Amino acid sequence: xxxxxxxxxxxxxxxxxxxxxxxxxxxxxxxxxxxxxxxxxxxxxxxxxxxxxxxxxxxxxxxxxxxxxxxxxxxxxxxxxxxxxxxxxxxxxxxxxxxxxxxxxxxxxx
Amino acid sequence: xxxxxxxxxxxxxxxxxxxxxxxxxxxxxxxxxxxxxxxxxxxxxxxxxxxxxxxxxxxxxxxxxxxxxxxxxxxxxxxxxxxxxxxxxxxxxxxxxxxxxxxxxxxxxxxxx
Numbered sequence: 700x701x702x703x704x705x706x707x708x709x710x711x712x713x714x715x716x717x718x719x720x721x722x723x724x725x726x727x728x729x730x731x732x733x734x735x736x737x738x739x740x741x742x743x744x745x746x747x748x749x750x751x752x753x754x755x756x757x758x759x760x761x762x763x764x765x766x767x768x769x770x771x772x773x774x775x776x777x778x779x780x781x782x783x784x785x786x787x788x789x790x791x792x793x794x795x796x797x798x799x800x801x802x803x804x805x806x807x808x809x
Numbered sequence: 810x811x812x813x814x815x816x817x818x819x820x821x822x823x824x825x826x827x828x829x830x831x832x833x834x835x836x837x838x839x840x841x842x843x844x845x846x847x848x849x850x851x852x853x854x855x856x857x858x859x860x861x862x863x864x865x866x867x868x869x870x871x872x873x874x875x876x877x878x879x880x881x882x883x884x885x886x887x888x889x890x891x892x893x894x895x896x897x898x899x900x901x902x903x904x905x906x907x908x909x910x911x912x913x914x915x916x917x918x919x920x921x922x
C-alpha cells in the first residue's frame with residue numbers, strides 16, 4: 700500500500716462547480732498535513748496547511764480526520780485558474796521526510 | 810527577495826557524463842531536499858539534509874550524490890550510474906520556524922542526448 704493515496708482523477712468540472720479531493724495516508728504517526736498545487740511544468744506551491752480543526756481560506760476548505768487517516772480539500776465556485784494538479788503531503792515529526800501523494804488533476808471548463 | 814533558485818532551467822547530458830544541478834536558498838532554512846518527478850508521477854525523494862555537512866539518502870538515491878558545505882547551497886550530481894536520468898528535478902527547503910512548510914525552487918529539466 701502506498702503511503703499517501705489520492706483520487707486518481709482527472710476531474711473535469713464546469714466553472715462555478717464545487718469539487719472535493721480525497722487523500723488517505725498510512726502512517727498513523729503523521730503530524731503535519733498540507734495541500735499543494737502544481738501547474739503544468741512548474742514547481743509545487745503551498746495551497747494550505749491542514750489543521751486538526753479544519754481550516755478555510757476563501758473558496759478552499761481543508762479537513763482532517765485522524766481516526767480515519769483521511770484529508771480532504773473542497774473547492775467552491777471553481778475558477779478557470781483553479782485548473783492544476785493538487786498534491787496531498789504528509790509529514791511525521793520523527794522522520795524529516797515529506798511524503799507526497801501522486802496528485803489529482805483538475806480541469807475547470809468554461 | 811527571499812527564495813530558492815535552481816540552475817540551469819534545462820540541462821542536457823551525454824551518455825556517461827556526470828552533471829551537477831545547482832540549488833541555492835536565502836531563506837535561512839536548515840533543511841534542504843532534492844526530488845525527482847517523472848511525467849504524470851508524484852515527487853520522489855532523492856536526498857535530504859537537515860544541517861550543514863550532513864545528509865541522508867531518500868527513496869531513490871542510487872546514481873546521485875550531494876554535498877552540503879554551506880547552509881545556502883545543496884547541489885545535486887547526477888552520475889553516469891543513473892541509467893534513466895531524464896526527469897524534472899525539484900529542490901526544496903524548510904525550517905521549523907516556517908512551520909515545516911516546504912518551499913520549492915522552479916526546477917531543472919534534465920534530458921539525455
